[in-house]
Each structure stands twice: as structure tokens, then as C-alpha cells.
Amino acid sequence: MADRTGESDSRKLLGHLREALAEDSAGQERLNRVTEIIASSMGAEVCSIYLLRDSDTLELCATEGLNPDAVHKTRMRLGEGLVGRVAKKKRPINTADAPSEKGFRFMPETGEEVYSSFLGVPIQRLGEVLGVLVVQSKDARLFSEDETYGMEVVAMVLAEMTELGAFVGEGAALAALHQRPATFQGGVGQEGTAMGHVWLHEPRVVVTNPIADDPQEESRKLHEAVETLRGSVDELLATADSVDKDHMQVLEAYRMFANSKGWLRRMEEDIGRGLSAAAAVEKEQSATRARMANVPDPYLRERLHDLDDLSHRLLRILTGQGNSTGAEMPEDPILVASNIGPGELLEYGRKLKGVVLEEGSIASHAAIVARALAIPLLVHVGPITAEALNGDMILVDGESGVVHLRPEETVVNAFRDKVAMEAAQQERYVSLRDKPAQSTDGIRVVLSMNAGLMADLPSLESSGAEGVGLFRTELQFLTQSKVPRRGELARLYSRVLDRAGDKKVVFRTLDIGSDKVLPYMKPTDEPNPALGWRAIRVGLDKPGVMRMQLQALIRAAAGRELDVMFPFIAQLDEYREARTMLRAEVERERRLGHILPKAVRIGAMLETPSMVFAPDAFFREADFVSIGGNDLKQFFFAADRENERVRRRYDTLNTSFLNMIEMVVKRCDAAKTPLSFCGEDAGRPIEAVCFAALGMRTLSMRPASIGPVKHLIRRTDLGALREVIDEARASGAQSVRPAVLEYLLRRQYGPRNG
Missing domain, CATH: 3.50.30.10 (Phosphohistidine domain)
Known part of the structure; x- marks a missing residue:
């Protein structure tokens, strides 16, 4: 606020606001008093405060200069009128000729005259818009840069006080943030x-006192906190000797921001205008987040993210807030x-x-x-x-x-x-724990569980699982800052086999890439990572880690049976190359005199449509095949399972998808190769009984799904269900689900939603 209010007047305005906010009055009275103070300080005829009533609607909550009867009655959508545009764009609008501005909306219900000058700034906190603060004047003038800046400072204080519930009370438009459902x-x-x-x-750090009592004291607090922050960043760099060059460059950039004089100067200016140290840091953080939203370059956006993170750390130091x-x-x-x-x-x-x-x-x-x-x-x-x-x-x-x-x-x-x-349903399933998953027409289905941690293994007994159909080995790699040692992995895999006892455990080799990037692995910039360099492709191109993992698995087995399957096989040669690597490691362990597994079975995950049509040799040579339903389904339907718009569009019981599953069943039966189905759909009772009806005899799922799936299988005639599926397919139905549900419900066989 330059011409009318210098820096001292800015502090004076904030002081008046603090007095108004401290008064023992209802929320509406506080809002009214705030608009009076701002209008007077700005020399404006009108000051209005609009707050969000819901995620898309602004409501006039207080005004000085407009018709008071319009309060809590005048509303507008985000983007509607100049006020709505300020909220939507999260940026100020400052104009000397408001009626000529694009999107201007005259609101006769407010009793307003046509005011020429308009300045609206978003009331926001860390990028989250809570409302809009507006001043208007009859004389045609642009509000100065300092006046705009001063209004932004005031708007930030209003955001903090709105969050703290200062305006909640009888007649207020909104409950305070963090209080309403x-x-x-x-x-x-x-x-x-x-x-x-x-x-x-x-x-989230909550700034409880956004207005400075003593600017010099607030400045001292800021400098002390910044020095503490810089020390912690220096310490981080001092202990980062082992990180790679790229990581070190990121940390150096992080330190550069922590020592930025411009960053500190901007926060000092905010304190000079009347904000507390914490509020000044948060104002700079909000500005950084606003810039992040408008920067298309990913590198620059990441650097702004560093500055945002530093601001958050500084806020924690100043306020002492946080889980720690x-x-x-x-x-x-x-x-x-x-x-x-x-x-x-x-x-x-x-x-x-x-x-x-x-x-x-x-x-x-x-x-x-x-x-x-x-x-x-x-x-x-x-x-x-x-x-x-x-x-x-x-x-x-x-x-x-x-x-x-x-x-x-x-x-x-x-x-x-x-x-x-x-909970009552789960209790009912406990009684089935030791009973087989056998249909009413005598067909036995093996139900196994998926696992990835030692902590999963107690579920083998409690769930009634007949083995581990999929042990994900990547978790031990993903949760560490460096590659695990071979001996460490061997001990883990040995404990897994010990805990499983006489039940089979199928280990899937490292499935990384796509969204599963190791902390110590340089990420690759791929346009479509799900179809990129991942799983077996990484293992075969960079065989060192896979060989080490295979050695650990062989040593862990030590006289016991070992089942290993390779993920994301897309052609026969990939399976053969991986199998050759495993056999070579078995031979190497024999030469070294280590105890070999009693037997080694080598399988493959069928996750790509290409393998449905693989040469017969694949199904003959594989010791077992496991359908990876999650990936196979997204590739079959060309529907990214991370995309909510499309992933729910396609039904697992779609006739085309079931035809493909049946084709795999027939090819495995012809080659006498064991087949299983792993994935989320295996644990959904309706889908599970349909897979079983099509000839799938082993399903692997999360432990909590075993009870519901077993319950439905034990109450279903799979032969009769197969006839229902065949009839639905023959009729030209897109999905067999309606026919299956009707059949099961007619016999009171289970929950409608599976």
C-alpha cells in the first residue's frame, strides 16, 4: 500500500485487523469489522469478502459499501465474473475499468453502483483457495503494486484466520475449515x-499468529531458523558421500536454495509489512506453489518443489509442529x-x-x-x-x-x-479354514496366497491357504537404499521356506521398472513405462542383480524344492534365456559344493497377449504357467489400470477376455503344464468361480480373499455354472456377469457383488 499506506501503515492495518479479530464477537461481526478497516485503509468505497461455500461456489460473506441485505445471498460459480475469475485463476485482477474487462458481471442485487476500479486478490493458503478479497472505487485508477502486495498480505492473514475458525458463528456462511464434514x-x-x-x-503446519507483535523479534526468529535449516542441509550433504553424481547435484541445488539471499529478502520484506516470521515463510511457500502450477518444464518444477520443501522445513523449525x-x-x-x-x-x-x-x-x-x-x-x-x-x-x-x-x-x-x-462374514469363513475348496460337483480348486514379506507368512495358517502362489521378491529391494547382499536375501528366502513348511512357495524374480523404480536405480524417461523396460527385460539386459538373486534362492532352498517364475515374459526366447541363466547358476552352485535344491521348477508369468499365442514349445517347456491377470487385462483391453476413467470400463467377465483365458487353459491342459491365476480378480468370488468353471484349478490371492472365495466354490456346481457361461457366450452377450449372477442368486449362492 504505497501512496496511501507505506510500510508502517501496512503494519498499522494488520494491527487493526488483529484487534478486530481478538474482539469477543461473533464470526459475522468480525468479518464486517474487517471490511470496514480495509476499506478505510485503502481509501476505497467498497471492500467485500467472498468465501467458498463449497468447492465450486463463492458467497458474499461481508461487505462495506454494498447492500448488506445481499450478504449470504449473492453467490457465483468459480470463473464467473471478475471475482470468480480471481478464485479460479488464483491470481489478482487489478483494473481501472472493471466494466470493460472480459467476464465482468454487474450484480444489481448488491445495490452497487458501477465502480470503475477493481482489485481482487485470492484468499488462499498454500495454493488452496478459500475465497476472494475485493476493494472497489468510483474513480478510475489502477491500484499500485504496493497496494496489491499489501492486499495479498491481508488476504493471507484472512486465510489463516478462516482456517482457525475466526469467522465461525451465527450467520456465517461456512463452518471453519477442518471442522465441517x-x-x-x-x-x-x-x-x-x-x-x-x-x-x-x-x-500440516498451522500458523496461529500471522501478525507480528515485534518485527525485529520476528526477523531475529527467521534468521535463527534459516541458520538451523542451512545447518541441517549441510549435514545432509556431509553424510551423502556414497550417493551417485545425479543425486549429489540435486542435493547441491537444494543447498543453493537454502542459501538464497533473494528467498530470505522476500521473507524479510513480508515481516517488514507486518507479518510474523511463520506467516512470511508461508506466504513465500504459497507464491512458490503458485509458480509451480504454471511452469511446464519438469526440471524447473522439481527445483521449485525443492524450494517448497525447504519452506515447509523452515515452518516446522519456527513453529515446532510435526510428528517428530x-x-x-x-x-x-x-x-x-x-x-x-x-x-x-x-x-x-x-x-x-x-x-x-x-x-x-x-x-x-x-x-x-x-x-x-x-x-x-x-x-x-x-x-x-x-x-x-x-x-x-x-x-x-x-x-x-x-x-x-x-x-x-x-x-x-x-x-x-x-x-x-x-467382520461377521470373516468369522463365518474361519470355520472353512481347514476344509478344501471343493465344489458341489466334486471339483477341487487349490487356493494359494500372495505374499512379499515375512510378516505375511502367519496368514498361511490363519487363512487356510494351501501355499504361496506368488512371493514378490522386489519388496526387499524397494525398501532399502542400496542393493541387498546375496547372503541377506538367502537368509530371508530360507526363513520364508521354513515358515511355509511343507507348503509350496513360488518365488517371482525381481519385477522392477514401470512404477517400481529402485531408490538406487537411475530412472529411465519412458513415455509409457508399463510397456517399457521392466521386469524380465531389465533382468536379461542387466543380469548381474538377477544372477545374484537366483544364487540366493538356490542357497535358500538347500535340499528343499524350489519354484521360480520369471515375470513379464513376452516371447519364448525370453523364457529360454532366463531358464538357461537359472540352470547355469544351479550348476555353478554345484561346482562350489553348495547344497542344491531337491528339485527346481521353472515357470513363467503370462502377462502379455503375445504369450497366449506363443509356440506350443513354450507350454511344453515351462514347468508351470501363472496368468498375471492385472497386466494381462490392461494390455488386452488397452486400458491403463492407473486410469480411473477407463480401467473400470471393462469387465473381467467380458466374453472376449474369458475366451482368451479358456484358450490358455486348453493349451496348458494339452501340454500337461500346471496353470494358476494370480491377481486381484482371483480374489473376487464371482470371478474366481467363473475361472474355476473354465478349468482353472489353482488361484492365488490376498489372504483375506481366501475365505469368501472358498465359501462360494463350496456352494457352487461348477459344471452347471460352465453351462450358464457357455450359453451366455453363445447368445452374443458382451459379458457373462448378468447370467452368472442370476444363476447364483437364484440358488442363494452368495453375495451379489462377489
Whole structure:
């Protein structure tokens, strides 16, 4: 505020605001008083505050100069009028001729005259828009740069106070952020339901006093905090001797930002205008996030992300807030985070009831660990980290992908009933644990479990699984900062076999690439990683790690049977080359005098349509074949399973897909090669009985699915179900699901949703 309010006047305005906010008055009175103070300080005829009523609607909540009867009645959509454009674009609009501006909307209900000058700035916190602050004048003039800057400072204070509930009260448009119920939709990374309280992986820092009492003291606090931050960055670099060149360059850039004089100068200027040290840091962080949203270059965006991260660290130092400061985890924690690495998730372990991520993917490292821990996981749930606080009640529905934050009592009761019903069902399945999965017409189906951690193995007994149909070996690589040693892996694999006893364990070799990039592996820039350099392609091109892993598996078996399968085989020669490598390592171990496995069975995962049509030799030479349903389905339908728009569009019980599955069954039967099905669909009861009806005799799934699948198989005549499937296919039906459901329900055979 230059011409009318210099820097001292800026502090004076914030001082008046603090006094108004400290008054013992209702939220509406506070808002009204704020507009009076701002209008007077700016020399403007009008000052108005618009707040978001919902994610798409702004509401006039207070005004000085417009018709007071319009308060809480005048509303507009994001993007509508100049006010709506400010909110949508998250940028100020400053014009001396508002009526001529594109999108101008005259609002006669406010009793306003046509004001020429308009300045609107977003009320936002860390990129999250809460509303718009507007001043208007009759005289045609552009508000100065300093006046605009001053308004942005005031808007930030309003954002902080809105978040802290300063404007909640009788007549207020909104409940305070972090108090009202909120519902979010996301993608299902791991099914299941969970009810508990929020535990933030990186807690949001709340600035409780955005206005400086003593600018000199705030400046001193800032400088001390910056020195502490720089020291921690220097320490990080000092302990990073072993990292590669690229990683070191990133850390050096990180230190450069921490020592940026421009960064510090901008925060000092904010303090000079009346903000506290913490509010000044947060204002700079908001500006950084706004710039990030408009930078197309990925390298520059990543550097801005470094600056954003430094700001967050600095805020933690200034406020002392964060999980590391002694906040107590609730007894029923549901982890909420932007994203999380597999190692960090493993540290939390089974104490978590569920995980909710703003980013992530259904095939990410975190999803793999969540499945191993058997905890519900939702991904792409945004913007929940901006809304949730530690201790908030939260409900996670891993069936429909819905999260209820601070839910209404009616929602809680309905959800509690659902959880109780699921628990009762699981109790019913316990009685089936030691019984075979045998259909009413005498067909036996082997139900195995998927695993990836030692912590999974107790489920072998509790679930009634007949073995481990898929042991994912990549988790030990993904959760460490360097390649595991051969002896370490051999000991782990040996313990897995010990724990399984006489039950079979099928080890899948390292399945990396695509979204599963090792922390110590340089990522490759591929336009479509799912179809790129991954799994067996990496193993054959860079055989050192795969040979070491094969040696560890051979030594772990030591006189016991060993089952190894190679992932993502796309042609016969890949299988042959991998098999030759394994046989060579067995021979090498024999020459070294190590105890060899009692028997070695070498299989392949069928995850690409190319292998459905592979030469007969493939099915004869493979000791066993396992259909990797997740990848096979996305490639068959050309539907990325990370894309919510298309992945649910195609049904597993689609006639074309089942025809392909049946073709694989027939080819394996002709070659007398054992066949299994691994993937999410194997654990869905309706899909599972259909696979069994088509001739699939081994299914591998998460442990929690074994009970429901066994329950349905034991109540189904698979021969009769096969006839239903054949009739549906012959009729030209796109999917056999309707016919199958009708048949099962007619005989009261199980849950409608499978």
C-alpha cells in the first residue's frame, strides 16, 4: 500500500485487523469489522469478502459499501465474473475499468453502483483457495503494486484466520475449515474398510499468529531458523558421500536454495509489512506453489518443489509442529499423506488401520506394501492433506474408493454397521479354514496366497491357504537404499521356506521398472513405462542383480524344492534365456559344493497377449504357467489400470477376455503344464468361480480373499455354472456377469457383488 499506506501503515492495518479479530464477537461481526478497516485503509468505497461455500461456489460473506441485505445471498460459480475469475485463476485482477474487462458481471442485487476500479486478490493458503478479497472505487485508477502486495498480505492473514475458525458463528456462511464434514473419491489400491482417526505422515503446519507483535523479534526468529535449516542441509550433504553424481547435484541445488539471499529478502520484506516470521515463510511457500502450477518444464518444477520443501522445513523449525515433536498416534490410526515410500510405510507396519494418499498409484510401492500388510489403501484422494488434521475421525471405504472425513453421525452409524457385517462374514469363513475348496460337483480348486514379506507368512495358517502362489521378491529391494547382499536375501528366502513348511512357495524374480523404480536405480524417461523396460527385460539386459538373486534362492532352498517364475515374459526366447541363466547358476552352485535344491521348477508369468499365442514349445517347456491377470487385462483391453476413467470400463467377465483365458487353459491342459491365476480378480468370488468353471484349478490371492472365495466354490456346481457361461457366450452377450449372477442368486449362492 504505497501512496496511501507505506510500510508502517501496512503494519498499522494488520494491527487493526488483529484487534478486530481478538474482539469477543461473533464470526459475522468480525468479518464486517474487517471490511470496514480495509476499506478505510485503502481509501476505497467498497471492500467485500467472498468465501467458498463449497468447492465450486463463492458467497458474499461481508461487505462495506454494498447492500448488506445481499450478504449470504449473492453467490457465483468459480470463473464467473471478475471475482470468480480471481478464485479460479488464483491470481489478482487489478483494473481501472472493471466494466470493460472480459467476464465482468454487474450484480444489481448488491445495490452497487458501477465502480470503475477493481482489485481482487485470492484468499488462499498454500495454493488452496478459500475465497476472494475485493476493494472497489468510483474513480478510475489502477491500484499500485504496493497496494496489491499489501492486499495479498491481508488476504493471507484472512486465510489463516478462516482456517482457525475466526469467522465461525451465527450467520456465517461456512463452518471453519477442518471442522465441517468432507467426502473424497479416490482409486482403490487395496480393498477393505477401515474406521479410525487421522495420522498425518507430514502434518500440516498451522500458523496461529500471522501478525507480528515485534518485527525485529520476528526477523531475529527467521534468521535463527534459516541458520538451523542451512545447518541441517549441510549435514545432509556431509553424510551423502556414497550417493551417485545425479543425486549429489540435486542435493547441491537444494543447498543453493537454502542459501538464497533473494528467498530470505522476500521473507524479510513480508515481516517488514507486518507479518510474523511463520506467516512470511508461508506466504513465500504459497507464491512458490503458485509458480509451480504454471511452469511446464519438469526440471524447473522439481527445483521449485525443492524450494517448497525447504519452506515447509523452515515452518516446522519456527513453529515446532510435526510428528517428530511428540504428537501421539491414535490407537486406530489411518495414515494420510501426499505420498509415501515403501520403507516408510513398513516402519508404520500393521498398527495402521488404513492408508489414504493424494498421489500414489494402484501398482505403486506403497500399494504393494499395503497389500502385504492387508490394510485398505486409497490413492489419488485429493486434496485431503489440505483438509485433514491429526485426530480427525475418518472412514475409508476400500470397496467404492470413498473417504469420509469428520463424517456426520448418520454416516458413522451406517459405516459401523457395514464394518460389523464384514467382520461377521470373516468369522463365518474361519470355520472353512481347514476344509478344501471343493465344489458341489466334486471339483477341487487349490487356493494359494500372495505374499512379499515375512510378516505375511502367519496368514498361511490363519487363512487356510494351501501355499504361496506368488512371493514378490522386489519388496526387499524397494525398501532399502542400496542393493541387498546375496547372503541377506538367502537368509530371508530360507526363513520364508521354513515358515511355509511343507507348503509350496513360488518365488517371482525381481519385477522392477514401470512404477517400481529402485531408490538406487537411475530412472529411465519412458513415455509409457508399463510397456517399457521392466521386469524380465531389465533382468536379461542387466543380469548381474538377477544372477545374484537366483544364487540366493538356490542357497535358500538347500535340499528343499524350489519354484521360480520369471515375470513379464513376452516371447519364448525370453523364457529360454532366463531358464538357461537359472540352470547355469544351479550348476555353478554345484561346482562350489553348495547344497542344491531337491528339485527346481521353472515357470513363467503370462502377462502379455503375445504369450497366449506363443509356440506350443513354450507350454511344453515351462514347468508351470501363472496368468498375471492385472497386466494381462490392461494390455488386452488397452486400458491403463492407473486410469480411473477407463480401467473400470471393462469387465473381467467380458466374453472376449474369458475366451482368451479358456484358450490358455486348453493349451496348458494339452501340454500337461500346471496353470494358476494370480491377481486381484482371483480374489473376487464371482470371478474366481467363473475361472474355476473354465478349468482353472489353482488361484492365488490376498489372504483375506481366501475365505469368501472358498465359501462360494463350496456352494457352487461348477459344471452347471460352465453351462450358464457357455450359453451366455453363445447368445452374443458382451459379458457373462448378468447370467452368472442370476444363476447364483437364484440358488442363494452368495453375495451379489462377489
